[in-house]
Amino acid sequence: MGKVYLVGAGPGDPDLITVKGLKAIEQSDIILYDRLVNKALLDHAPKYARFIYCGKSPNRHSLPQEEINALLVNLAKDGSTITRLKGGDPFIFGRGGEEAEALSAHDVQFEVVPGITSGAAAPAYAGIPVTHRDYSSSVAFVSGVVKKSVDVEEYWKHLALGPETLCIYMGVKKLPEICGLLIRHGRNIDTPVALIHCGTSNTQKTVTGTLGNIVELSKEIRNPAMIVIGEVVRLRDKINWYEETAFQGNIPEAIYQ
Ligand SMILES: C[S@@+](CC[C@H](N)C(=O)[O-])C[C@H]1O[C@@H](n2cnc3c(N)ncnc32)[C@H](O)[C@@H]1O
Numbered sequence: 001m002g003k004v005y006l007v008g009a010g011p012g013d014p015d016l017i018t019v020k021g022l023k024a025i026e027q028s029d030i031i032l033y034d035r036l037v038n039k040a041l042l043d044h045a046p047k048y049a050r051f052i053y054c055g056k057s058p059n060r061h062s063l064p065q066e067e068i069n070a071l072l073v074n075l076a077k078d079g080s081t082i083t084r085l086k087g088g089d090p091f092i093f094g095r096g097g098e099e100a101e102a103l104s105a106h107d108v109q110f111e112v113v114p115g116i117t118s119g120a121a122a123p124a125y126a127g128i129p130v131t132h133r134d135y136s137s138s139v140a141f142v143s144g145v146v147k148k149s150v151d152v153e154e155y156w157k158h159l160a161l162g163p164e165t166l167c168i169y170m171g172v173k174k175l176p177e178i179c180g181l182l183i184r185h186g187r188n189i190d191t192p193v194a195l196i197h198c199g200t201s202n203t204q205k206t207v208t209g210t211l212g213n214i215v216e217l218s219k220e221i222r223n224p225a226m227i228v229i230g231e232v233v234r235l236r237d238k239i240n241w242y243e244e245t246a247f248q249g250n251i252p253e254a255i256y257q
Pocket residue numbers: 011012036086087088089090091092093094116117118119122168169170171196197198199200201223224225226227
């Protein structure tokens with residue numbers, strides 16, 4: 001019986017993987033990786049390692065989740081050591097929980113290696129601390145898409161007056177709807193908003209505005225992007241360290257295909 005490491009690759013900059021995650025890659029026979037993983041990390045695998053692209057992209061899963069689960073179970077039962085490499089953190093909007101459930105159900109040994117999630121890292125690289133004593137003492141990691149059974153109106157109503165900072169994953173396409181619902185349910189129309197595309201990569205791009213005008217201002221921003229809503233966005237004016245000063249262009253290109 002082999003073993004599976006469910007590893008968070010971090011948000012883009014390949015140096016943002018954990019030491020433990022890197023060690024897992026270095027000792028694996030097989031690496032199954034997703035679209036939002038920096039391919040430079042695959043260079044750390046042994047020469048004999050096999051790579052399987054699971055290619056998850058919005059609306060287009062080249063390998064259905066059930067097949068990925070079955071693959072992990074079967075490959076581990078064949079005796080292989082496997083790294084299942086996922087963008088950001090495997091347990092934050094990464095379906096790592098579903099894969100761990102499948103492994104557990106089949107008595108396959110596994111370890112979870114957390115990663116730096118894009119909801120924290122992309123704002124950090126855009127000069128936005130998601131909490132700050134003067135601006136926000138609460139933050140929520142939120143999905144912009146919810147299951148059909150969820151009441152969307154209620155979902156955004158709770159968030160409108162809930163946590164001070166919202167970091168919204170998978171929300172770009174729904175930005176007009178999200179802004180409209182947050183305003184309707186009580187968030188100030190002048191609340192600052194940032195959209196960060198490909199955070200921590202050498203193609204990072206950030207656009208800022210308010211709930212009232214961000215849709216108009218961010219038309220050119222595409223996936224993957226993090227939406228950050230809250231007063232903390234104002235701090236970017238003072239601490240935009242990466243895009244202004246530290247962007248050396250030395251991070252491997254073609255992170256996102
Ligand atoms: C399926 S979720 C995966 C999240 C991942 N598990 C994590 O912890 O970051 C994909 C979404 O994460 C966000 N995302 C992932 N990488 C990003 C990056 N480098 N910059 C901005 N947003 C990113 C985008 O909102 C994207 O649509």
